[in-house]
Amino acid sequence: MSHWLVLPLLIPFAAGVGLLLAGRMPLAGQRWVGTIATAASLLVAIRLFGLAAEGQIGVYLIGDWPAPFGIVLVLDRLAALMLLTTALLAAGALAYAVSGTDRAGRAFHALFQFQLLGLNGAFLTGDLFNLFVFFEILLIASYSLLLHGGGPARTRSALHYVVLNLVGSSLFLIGVGLIYSATGTLNIADLAQALAGLDPEAQPIAAAGGMLLVVVFGLKAAVLPLHFWLPHAYSSATAPVAALFAIMTKVGIYAMVRVFGLMFGHGEGMLAELFAPWLLGAAILTLAGGTFGAVASSDLREMVAYLVIVSVGTLLAGLALGTTEALSGTLYYLVHSTLVGGAMFLVADLIGRGRSQGPAIVVGGRPPGAGLLAVLFLIGGVAAVGMPPLSGLVGKVMILLAAQGSEWVAWIWAAILISSLFLLIGLSRAGVTLLWCGDVNPGDAPATAALIAPAALLLAMSPLMVAFGGWLTAYTEATAAQITDGRGYVEAVLGQPPASPLRPTSVP
Numbered sequence: 277m278s279h280w281l282v283l284p285l286l287i288p289f290a291a292g293v294g295l296l297l298a299g300r301m302p303l304a305g306q307r308w309v310g311t312i313a314t315a316a317s318l319l320v321a322i323r324l325f326g327l328a329a330e331g332q333i334g335v336y337l338i339g340d341w342p343a344p345f346g347i348v349l350v351l352d353r354l355a356a357l358m359l360l361t362t363a364l365l366a367a368g369a370l371a372y373a374v375s376g377t378d379r380a381g382r383a384f385h386a387l388f389q390f391q392l393l394g395l396n397g398a399f400l401t402g403d404l405f406n407l408f409v410f411f412e413i414l415l416i417a418s419y420s421l422l423l424h425g426g427g428p429a430r431t432r433s434a435l436h437y438v439v440l441n442l443v444g445s446s447l448f449l450i451g452v453g454l455i456y457s458a459t460g461t462l463n464i465a466d467l468a469q470a471l472a473g474l475d476p477e478a479q480p481i482a483a484a485g486g487m488l489l490v491v492v493f494g495l496k497a498a499v500l501p502l503h504f505w506l507p508h509a510y511s512s513a514t515a516p517v518a519a520l521f522a523i524m525t526k527v528g529i530y531a532m533v534r535v536f537g538l539m540f541g542h543g544e545g546m547l548a549e550l551f552a553p554w555l556l557g558a559a560i561l562t563l564a565g566g567t568f569g570a571v572a573s574s575d576l577r578e579m580v581a582y583l584v585i586v587s588v589g590t591l592l593a594g595l596a597l598g599t600t601e602a603l604s605g606t607l608y609y610l611v612h613s614t615l616v617g618g619a620m621f622l623v624a625d626l627i628g629r630g631r632s633q634g635p636a637i638v639v640g641g642r643p644p645g646a647g648l649l650a651v652l653f654l655i656g657g658v659a660a661v662g663m664p665p666l667s668g669l670v671g672k673v674m675i676l677l678a679a680q681g682s683e684w685v686a687w688i689w690a691a692i693l694i695s696s697l698f699l700l701i702g703l704s705r706a707g708v709t710l711l712w713c714g715d716v717n718p719g720d721a722p723a724t725a726a727l728i729a730p731a732a733l734l735l736a737m738s739p740l741m742v743a744f745g746g747w748l749t750a751y752t753e754a755t756a757a758q759i760t761d762g763r764g765y766v767e768a769v770l771g772q773p774p775a776s777p778l779r780p781t782s783v784p
Contacts, residue, residue: 280327281336281351283320284359284396287313292389307374310385314363314370317392321356321363328356329751333758333768335402343402343769344463350402350769353755354607358399358530361611362523364737365618366392371730372622373516380425380514387424391417391520398527402769404455404462404539407531408448411496415441418524421517422509429512437509444495447488454485465769467539468762486540490551493535497528497588500561507569510581515625518577519618519734525584526614529591533603538762556596556684560691563589567695571702576624576635579706583620583660586695587613593688594675603756605674608749612667612741616659619734623652626723626731627710637706639713645722650711652731657703659738662696667741672696674749 291313295306327334334351337343370388378384394414401407419441422434456462458481459470474482491502498506506525510518536551566585573579590613594606628635630643643649655666662668672692679688741748758764 279336280320280324281334281349281400282338284317284324284400285349285393287317287320288389288392288396292386292393295386295389296383303379306385307378310370310388311374313389314366314392317396318363318367321359324351325356325360327351328353331754333764335768342771344461344466347406348402348463348769349400350465350765351400352765352768353751353758354530354533355399357607357611357751357755358526359396361526361614362392362395362399365523365614365734366520368615368618368622368730368734369516369519371733372519372625372727373514375724375726377425377514377516381423383420384424387417387420388520390414391421393417395523395527399530402464404452404464404467404535407535408445408452411448411527412445414524414527415445418521421520422513424517425514427512429508433509433512436505440495440505444492448492451485451488451492454481454488458482458485463769464534464539465766468766471539486536486551489531489535490554493528493531494558495528496531497525497592498562498585499528499558499588499592500565500585503562503565503585503588506585507578507581510584510621511575511577515622518581518621522584522614522617522621525588526591526610529588529595529610532595533759537759538765555592556687559589559592559596560687561589562586562592563691563695565589567698571698573702573706574637576627576637576706576710577621579637579702580617580620580624583699584613584617586699587617589695590672590675590692593692594678596684597675597678597682597688599678599681600753600756600760602675602678603759604749604752605671605678607752607755608667608674608741609671611748612659612671612738615734615737616656616668619652619731619737620656620660622727622731622734623649623656626727627653629723629727631710635710637709639709642711642713643723646711648728649723650707652728652735653707653711655735655738657707659735661699661703662692663700665739665742667738667745670742670745670749 291309295301295309328351336349338347373384391414394410394417397410397413398407401410419434419438422437423430452462458474458478459467461467461470471482495502510521513521540551563586566582566589570579570582570586573582591606591610594602594609624635627643627649631641633640659666659668662672676689676692679685682688
């Protein structure tokens with residue numbers, strides 16, 4: 277795999293540093309640098325996705341220091357899927373931003389690249405401490421991106437966001453320290469072995485560290501009751517920033533799968549089922565809270581933010597089942613919800629631009645070009661609710677079918693289906709109010725093609741995921757099997773089979 281594996285970090289890092297060092301480079305130049313870097317990241321992500329699809333696990337040793345002593349980057353099927361999803365979302369968000377939103381503040385394009393650096397690093401790192409480091413990089417960039425454009429609403433939301441994430445970062449660091457004190461290592465592959473055979477007297481310390489990570493990842497993913505920061509933060513951010521933030525909660529889900537599926541997902545004793553007991557309850561609460569928040573929202577941007585929370589609840593329901601089939605459906609739904617969620621933030625902004633009331637869900641004038649916007653809103657709404665023929669239905673059906681053999685099947689089916697019904701009602705009300713009530717002001721100009729195209733292209737991913745559903749589900753099934761086993765990951769990183777066979781268990 278050569279040096280391909282380090283390019284998702286080098287490209288945004290070089291672009292971000294270059295943009296900062298360039299100082300007062302004209303905005304047109306910044307746009308060119310950001311666009312070229314983001315396009316290059318997309319091409320690299322496609323290349324790495326193709327390599328991972330062949331079944332190999334790529335390992336890159338920074339400084340050629342062998343694991344577990346050095347910094348290691350690992351590309352398996354899961355990491356490649358997350359890299360490609362991030363790159364597609366970033367391309368759409370940046371294309372929307374260069375149409376004028378990036379004028380609202382300084383250093384937007386540098387911060388955008390640093391955000392991609394943090395995201396890509398979190399997905400590639402094979403070390404628990406460096407997962408913390410990349411979390412901090414993406415969070416620091418997100419603090420400034422959230423403030424992009426200024427204003428009291430963004431400042432207030434950013435303050436809450438910063439304070440809560442600083443608390444989460446402190447807990448993360450304490451949890452990492454506890455795990456290291458119990459095992460003497462932070463390499464994820466090495467931890468999979470160390471925790472599986474940990475002495476009983478050291479298990480409570482490792483369990484305490486693991487439970488702190490549960491709280492941290494739950495905060496990052498906006499799991500109830502740790503979700504209250506998200507609606508205001510996402511709804512107050514500029515549209516391309518909010519669209520990029522659609523992947524942020526999925527970083528928390530990814531960390532749950534990676535850490536608890538590999539590190540704590542094997543062996544016997546109290547560590548093997550550390551994550552499972554609270555997962556289904558959290559999933560149902562998150563689904564319910566997100567659904568009621570979306571239906572009760574008086575602003576379309578806030579409604580879309582609550583749709584992100586609903587997607588988190590659906591993903592947690594899939595993880596709660598703990599089977600390979602459920603994990604496959606969860607991964608499919610993760611890609612769908614990220615791309616559609618990002619597109620819906622852009623659509624909400626397009627609708628708000630053409631109304632004097634903005635995206636507030638109140639009767640008023642229709643935006644210019646309401647017919648085209650209605651089509652985009654309909655596609656996004658159908659995909660978000662999970663109705664045929666789009667990818668939301670496929671992902672939810674995969675999770676529901678995987679629940680058939682579970683003792684919690686009634687709870688999972690009821691939570692997902694009732695949520696879908698209420699979302700259908702809420703989105704229908706919003707669409708009719710915003711796009712069909714009132715008259716169009718002839719003096720207003722319709723949204724330009726440059727603004728509509730990014731949202732349309734992101735929404736187009738939903739029917740494409742259905743058209744290529746057989747191939748994509750085969751990939752997610754192979755990914756789920758690779759995660760559940762864990763032995764290939766450990767052997768690829770450490771260069772030898774596990775000292776003691778890992779016992780495949782539920783994921784997480």
